Amino acid sequence: MRSLRQLKGLARNFVLLAVAILPVQFAASAEHAAPAKKFLVPPPPFSPGIFPCSQCHQGMPVNRTPRKLEMMHQDIALKHMQDGWCFDCHNPDNRDKLRLTNGKLVSFDESYNLCGQCHGTILREWKAGLHGKRTGMWNGEKQYLLCVHCHWPHDPVFKPLTPMPPPVRPADIK
């Protein structure tokens, strides 16, 4: 038989435990319940004729060995993750999808979720409208650009641009 005091202690511990666990459970269930917010984005910038990838890849054996590509996609010199390989992002079984590290498949127009796996702070700022460009209505529907509209995913550093001409110097105004 436990003493009343022990029982009380147990009960208190249980309450404490419940208080500690509940929010986590709520958070977890909220995440499942609310579908991930979709952002209005323009179509992904595929090279013409290249999508759907399954046109060519359907039935093609999957070769997981990192190598220099010679038949197709020769222009891709991967300068993103060190020792990275196609299947870090592309889904080997259905090429029309991208693949998160947890195995979840995402479509190309939600590729920000893929980029956000490593660039979490940027994804947060992108969602808030701070990173990258928002167009449309400031008080209504906003269009977001996908990460890949500005950063070529295989070599994502922003490429320098030619500036527009400088203003005319006052001395040169006739």
Add this chain to the structure above:
Amino acid sequence: MPMPEDTKKVKNMNRRTFIQGTALGLAGMTVSIDHAHASFWDAFFQKHFREMNDSEIQKVISRIEKECEEKYKKTISIGNEKPLSGVQFGYGLDLSRCIGCRRCVYACVEENNQSLDPQIHWISVLRFRKGEKWIDLENSEKYYNPEKVPEKEFFYMPVQCQQCENPPCVRACPTQATWKEPDGIVVIDYNWCIGCRYCMAACPYGARRFNWAAPNRPPEKINPKTHYLGNRPRYKGVVEKCTFCIQRTRNGRYPACVEICPVGARKFGNLLDPNSEIRYAIEHKRVFRLKEDLNTYPKFYYFFAYGR
């Protein structure tokens, strides 16, 4: 700031006396003869914009639309969208992103019908050497012209009208031709501006531009969607400046410079909306405003985001 009625009257008296004085003394220099048009006297006796009622404004707008049509052989619509209630416009610019490409400068010229020759730009992109005492605007370089931007050792800071909460330009204007609207946009009535350029002298940001010559834009390059207080065609001898694209933003659209910027450095929205990106920037980033010590309280916030 609302003004007591009599102060307004006194100010307007000042304007009349001012114009009369100038007209007599300088043989009508400010009201040049190119204006000598059937509607000249209508224009001359046009009331102050803020003292006109809607139908009077409409009449003035129709007259000016007709003048524009005769001049440019093209239909130009002049809107008069009113400020939206509960809106204070704010602008953000991420200096860690701007690459100095000047796309914004030229998008602004197109949208707002700036003169091509003589050239008028409402936005200046300043270049600073990294590590230099860079807040010194006077020593910045705006004529830089490298092959490619960004350049390793420099950074860039676009400057345009800061839409000051406490605008010295407005106080300097002897005719009340420029004022701050309820949504925070500092506007100019080009039909009321006498071109004295006091406002230019008063603006600490060099944001205002003067039309020394008749603004020149071929009709096919005129953006026909305009606003009375914004991008409608201007006259010789008036001052102009950025209005946060009043003709777009009062209709819910983003300013042209926001839409063009290839790196998304430019942010815009309602300062009173806690979910706007401008509020996010102010609340999460270190922001600063230019020449804060002058107490002009710009509604243009510069900030540095992080990461690539």
